[in-house]
Amino acid sequence: MYVTIPAELRKDALINAAIRTVVREFSPKVKHIRYNIGKDWSDEWAIFFRIVISDEVAARSVRQRVEFKNSVTNRMMEELDLPNLDMWPHFDYRSESEQSARNDPDWAPVA
Numbered sequence: 001m002y003v004t005i006p007a008e009l010r011k012d013a014l015i016n017a018a019i020r021t022v023v024r025e026f027s028p029k030v031k032h033i034r035y036n037i038g039k040d041w042s043d044e045w046a047i048f049f050r051i052v053i054s055d056e057v058a059a060r061s062v063r064q065r066v067e068f069k070n071s072v073t074n075r076m077m078e079e080l081d082l083p084n085l086d087m088w089p090h091f092d093y094r095s096e097s098e099q100s101a102r103n104d105p106d107w108a109p110v111a
Contacts (some may be wrong), residue, residue: 038106
């Protein structure tokens with residue numbers, strides 16, 4: 001189903017700048033970040049980030065993976081300027097191998 005996103009929520013320049021900064025800072029451990037805007041479970045507008053991480057990071061201990069993901073999430077939230085975003089971000093992570101096996105176009109890098 002196609003949902004029209006209100007123009008005031010289309011902050012693509014801000015979002016893309018945040019993504020570029022975070023990918024640059026965490027490269028090569030963060031391979032790429034994709035996003036879409038939609039309604040969350042509470043019917044509020046939200047931004048959904050899909051972050052592909054290296055297999056090296058995915059192979060770390062659970063504690064180390066959680067710490068890394070928290071670092072990326074926190075950095076994205078800093079860059080997004082949350083008070084001006086007008087929607088809550090959600091973050092989901094997948095390893096390179098997991099993405100390769102699933103071959104999900106929504107998680108693929110932007111060409």
